[in-house]
Amino acid sequence: MDDKMTPSKLRSSGDRAVFQPLSWTAERNLMNGAIFLCLLSLPLALLIQSDMRLVYGVSTWMKPWKFSLSLGLHLASIAIFWPWLSPAPRDRWTGGLMIRLLLAMSFFELFYIASQAAIGQDSHYNVSTPFTQIMFQLMGLGAVILVATTFIAGIAVLRAPADGNPVLRRAIGLGLVLSGALGMITGAALGSNDGHLVGVPGNPADVVPLFNWSREVGDLRIGHFFGLHALQIVPLVGWIVARHANTKMALHTVHAAAALTTLVSLATLGLALSGRPIF
Structure with missing residues (x-):
């Protein structure tokens, strides 16, 4: 695409490129799995209101509710971006394997989290x-x-x-790569620790609403959150700038968004590892 194309032409091209995958050209198995997980959050939300049991001071059903939404959003994002993959892995047995792994691991994680919540225990x-x-x-x-x-x-x-649109392709690719890489790094920090907190809070109830991130000590979940959601953040920035800027400027903006997301994820991870809260 010519760098001198007008924003209106870029907007038209960008719209076609980003909205086409939103139709049922998106990967159906992943999208169906995502829809199921998001719908499952509805009865889980009702259980939060009706079941008064607590695990570490919050509803026993809060964690499966959050994971159903988070995993559903993750699968939906990859389903939407699936048509942008190169044909070799997408249309061969490797593509089918990737889809099965994403679905199997998502449902396995949520099944165990929910089953533990049902007996009032943490997973x-x-x-x-x-x-x-x-x-x-x-x-x-x-x-x-x-x-x-x-x-x-x-x-x-x-x-x-x-x-297709080079800005969107770069944004989607970087979003997926960063979500995988930062999710691995921050997840390793979580897995190697005895818990998601670094330090002992004086008041465990002093947390960020909904997210339950500690306001008193380091919380490793914050960096993990920003790292995983690079999958949505960077492509969203790419979609916006692809419609309003020339290609060169749009690519610079996408790279800046990717760098900033990485910085926020790693910086919040570093603060948490040092035992300091960010809120």
Whole structure:
């Protein structure tokens, strides 16, 4: 695309390029899985209101509710971006394997989290029995497979033939790659710690609403959150600038968004590891 194309022409091209994957040219299996997980959040939300049991001061159903939405959004994003992958991994057996891994690991994670919530126990860092020890390790393996597959999908987007909108392709590819890489780094920090907190809060109830991030000590979940959601942040920035700027400026903006997202994820991780809160 010529750098001198007018914003109106870029807007038209960008709209076609980004909205086409939003139709059912998106990967149907991933999208169906995403819809199911998001719909599952509705009865889980009702359980939060009706079941008064608490785990570490919050509803026993809060964690499965958040994970159903988070995993649903993750699968939906990859489903939408799937047509941007290069044909080699997308249309061969490797593409089918990636889809099965993403779906299987997402449903496995949520099933165990919800089953533990049903008996009033935590799923993460629960190593009180041989069974929970094994399941916690399997959850870690499942998370690794999820982010590794996301990373591979991003590489496949960046290596695809240079057709369509180059700004969106770069944004989608970087979003997938960063979500996989930062998710792996921050997830490793979480997995190697005895819990998601670094330090002992004086008031465990002093947390950020909804997210339950500690306001008193380091919380490793914050960096993990920003890292994983690079999958949505960077492509969203790319979609916006592809409609309003020339290609060169739009690409610079996408790179800046990717760098800033990386910085925020790693900086909040570093603060948490030092035991300091960010709120």
